[in-house]
Amino acid sequence: MADFEPRITAFVCNWCTYTGADLAGTSRLHMASNVRIIRLPCTGRIDHMFIVKAFERGADGVIVSGCHPADCHYTAGNYHARRRFGVFRELLSFLGIDPKRVTFSWVSASEGGKWADVVNSTVERVRTMGPFDSYHGLVGAASPADDPFASFETPAGATGDSAAAPASHTGGAS
Amino acid sequence: MTELQDTARRLLDEGEVKVVIGWEEGRRGVRPVFVTSAADCDRLVFDTRCVHNLATFLNPRRSQVASLGKAALVVKGCDAKAVAGLLREAQIERDGVVLIGVRCGGVVGSPVAPDAPALTAETVASRCFACDVREPGLVDVLVGDAQPEPPGSGTLDERIAALDALGPDERFAFWTNELSRCTQCYACRQACPLCYCERCIVEKTEPQWIETSPHPRGNFAWHLTRAQHLAGRCVGCGECERACPVGIPLALINRKLQQVVLELYDYTVSDDPAVPAPIGAYATDDTQDFIK
């Protein structure tokens, strides 16, 4: 998978991580360029659906990052986020979405170096995991949902197992 | 049963309530009934078929029920937890409902049977495992005889453990297979006492967060969202799964999150409305070993 460039979406809080990322940039730190940053006021505003939407729309990995506990600009937003994502992470994992595709971090405004590290380590980890084809391929021309006869086209072993349809879209790495 | 009927009769006669919501014998088994006259109170029954969580009918948006007037609700201990949830979240007032608690020793998974099946490890509903509310809390009146512990059946937790033992890809294949049958009918939502939102997130179109199309992508988004929104609130009644017309094992997902909030935040859903739910609350020392 040497030529696979993961697409990472990062949801970061304005006050800490976004500023920290800016610092990483102005400090000319070496960072992978695979990350697209979306700035929110606070991690408390980050709904679990943002992560799901990112995967739906083609992201291979997601970063969620904000202020350290006790440093939230809105006092408690990151505490709420911590609980919310503590639970959501387990939910993702239970449904088979590997939580290694999602990085959660606390990066303060002065931690440009840490941001670079979060970015680089996430990109490398997701590169090893490969593209998130299984999620991206959930709806396709031959999805059983679109065409009730589509499961018929999946290879042998698909009897009663429409799971074979999305799996057949994956590139290979699993 | 007579105690239940007498209690209902008294409440109606004395004008304390206008309707008693309980169970009656239907043609195929037991089903919810809305008794508005004292004369009809002998229709009320309670036995092992009474699996429904009647707290769903307290949803204030169900105007066809609300218009019947102040209600008395027959609740098992688990159902009372749902009522506590509605109170906790300010959907109803405590003095807006009279709760008739029935002592319960367990129910079977389906209300459809000509008479009450015996409870065995095979027939008992999964939710009855390790029940701690055979004497319902929160109630105004308590009826029925004390019941023995329901037969043990930890199948729900066993099945979750089996899934947890798989790798993520295998779990993904499992859930894609199960969720591909989902037609996004929202029966799971409608049957759930805690899914009471006047406007559900799935009906929000600007933007459309959750694709309403029942393809696997839309279905994942729906079930991820519903499970997340119920985390720490779900009482484990299993009505969602019972309502599902295509047999998706939804109870596994909600039970998993019950395990998660217990492990992470030491929380089990309580029938005391004063105990706050875990999501919406926080502690400054919450676990954060997943955060870099």
Place this chain on the structure above:
Amino acid sequence: MSDTKKKKSASSKAATPVTDAAVAGTASTADGSVVAAQVADASEPLALGEARFLTSEALGWLVEGLAAAGTPAVAPAWAGDAGRAAGGVGDAPETEYRVVSGAAELALGERLPRLSLKQFFLPPTEVLFSYKRNGADIELTPAQAARDTVVLGARPCDVAALPIVDKVMNWDYADELWNARRAATTVFSLSCKVEDDSCFCSAVFLGPAALKGSDGRLTPVDGGYLVEAFTDKGAAFVAAHADAFADLPDASANSAQAEQFRAAARERVAGNLQVDHGRLRDWLDHHFDDPFWASLGPRCNGCGVCASVCPTCHCFDIVDEPESVGSGVRRRNWDTCQTCVFTLHASGHNPRGDQNARYRQRIEHKFLAYPLKFGDVLCTGCGRCSRACPTGQDMAEILTAIDARAAEDAS
């Protein structure tokens, strides 16, 4: 040969209890001409050609052959899923209609499949067209063409739903997608032994061996099925797969056994429900504000499971879904009048604002509006709504209650 045929149909007529006479009455309806279109199970068309024999083994080969040739074969099959977790009562394994490719999957004549055949003609989600922006232009690509398909061994109640829904699908416009799938599909029903007392096909002008919508019919006999074709499509299928079908081992004995099976089933279901549809329609037409509806609405969750499992419910929602920047699809998805937002106007007004009104709508659509407009009751008596309803709404009970009120009114 023709004598045998005449004798066969005569004996079928003699064996069938004439319960539908009262039901098909038009007297009490203003629009009497409409109901005459409904045909009872008793007067079935003649089979085309000789009845054939399909052994259970040959059915398996037929299915495998179709799969190998790339023709989807839809049949009742064992549900390939994990099964419910929260239940505690050991139900028989569930079945579903599914494209099958092997004998081991087949579950003909077992438990009623949990969803109807509807999903193969009106899928839960269906792409209407895809769009792609090309500068200032927009390219539209229509939906995939339907492919030749065969349905083997479906319940007559599910099959009969198809021509019933054809009517609304060809009313103010011709629904190309539905029609294409219909034209491309050959349907063989399986004479039903009657599921349970929630069935009431005979009360809605059908029966456990009804031919409405069937291109052919299988009836269980010793060793396999007696197969009859009733349309050119059905005969063509039998001819095209002639090597799967054999001569009946003993034509008259097999035919008698088949007829006996069907007659026993008709008798079994006849007692489940009997209503006077004319009287029913009359009552529905004049009791819009009756307190009866308030006795049904409270129990209803508004979940719409009844609509999902129903072979004749056909409402859908249309959505546009972007797949990427500048491209996406328009889909139609199953919808149900039982949800609170179904008739919610943009202004906020909702003409069916509570479940009493919504539940009334369900009954009125099926038993008043649709028959008046199209001549068919929008119900095939499969009973799924009663079995699937989480709160115990019972269609047979409801219809009986309405009919009783109607009878009282008339007296």
